[in-house]
């Protein structure tokens with residue numbers, strides 16, 4: 007999906023995190039799409055978003071069925087609740103699994119995962 | 134005012150094939166034909182009586198015009214047909230829809246048909262994963278290497294543990310009690326020896342906190358039920374099992390966008406079904422709830438009102454869920470012991486309830502058998518369909 011004119015992935019390439027925003031509803035939208043899922047109006051505005059949030063839940067994948075993930079297995083899949091009010095699936099990195107707690111603050115970094123640059127999260131301020 | 138379908142229709146025919154692992158040269162349409170013949174025999178009617186068909190999707194054949202493909206193969210003469218695609222909720226959802234269509238007069242005998250041949254690598258390869266993913270999941274989740282349903286249910290289980298202190302051993306107990314039930318079910322895939330909590334907890338962690346023995350095993354098979362009107366049911370040869378209440382609810386497709394991880398749409402769906410049936414959880418003698426993972430059973434018991442939200446762990450620890458117990462749960466062993474023959478997995482929850490309410494469950498027959506609560510669950514707590522079935526009208 008990278009480099010296809012999708013502003014989300016174009017921003018990730020430049021290590022920036024952008025999300026569509028509905029000026030009418032004053033809400034961020036994830037996943038990116040053309041219309042606001044609340045009011046069905048467009049266009050949405052793309053805004054740079056601070057990559058801060060907290061761990062809503064997580065799981066350590068011990069057995070991955072995808073061969074391109076073999077070299078990083080086990081890895082921690084995390085459901086992140088961003089401060090701007092949306093949830094996204096990502097990885098939690100730079101943190102031993104026994105140190106992870108629900109609701110711990112995290113911040114976004116960019117890492118190459120299975121050949122693709124992706125926004126992931128590491129423990130944030132307060133840790 | 135909401136039209137009620139309470140006791141207007143019944144299940145009179147029921148059949149399932151023994152789940153199996155090796156497909157060899159068996160094909161989905163043949164399985165559907167085999168099980169249809171058994172269900173017709175069970176209902177004591179002829180093929181020509183069937184004028185409605187609700188069928189769940191195939192996995193090896195193409196979806197296109199699937200009801201017509203099935204009707205042609207089975208040589209059915211129909212006035213109503215459709216495909217029901219609600220993931221794991223499809224089978225239960227089909228029964229609810231059959232009740233509505235029969236009550237509305239669109240058909241007289243509706244055949245609810247599910248199952249088929251399922252690739253053993255279903256969900257496990259990139260192709261298998263994308264086959265059950267939305268575009269959004271492929272674009273924004275697949276790059277992170279999710280383990281499909283395994284990681285989705287693991288995220289829910291983890292959050293439930295963190296919020297409510299639910300323990301791995303409590304979840305494991307669900308698999309253990311259901312295996313006890315399976316020992317009395319000759320059709321179960323896993324019915325050779327009892328299971329212990331230690332064995333579950335010592336089985337490999339696939340996606341933590343979920344162990345291998347808490348995960349359903351994909352297999353092949355088929356199951357069917359036949360739904361006629363009350364008048365036709367009363368004239369039949371088998372004791373009718375009455376469709377007393379039904380309800381559905383949906384909140385998301387991918388679990389990432391679920392409003393919360395520790396409550397499911399079962400609350401709303403079961404609430405509707407209980408209200409329609411004029412029953413409460415205290416009236417229920419059997420729970421037959423979708424069990425792709427142990428956490429799915431625990432959350433279903435909470436959200437349907439068999440215990441309070443957050444108390445599911447203590448509840449299953451202190452409640453005998455076997456057919457001998459206070460709250461018999463998945464007395465056939467559930468899908469965790471019978472395997473998941475694609476969409477027919479969810480139908481096993483219906484067929485077992487019918488068997489128990491008829492008093493035909495053999496060694497595992499429950500003594501008090503007036504009402505059963507049945508649920509189907511699609512995706513990761515995405516789509517929930519609930520039924521209340523009754524022995525007495």
Ligand SMILES: [Zn+2]
Pocket residue numbers: 028029030031032042043044045046047
């Ligand atoms: Zn809007």
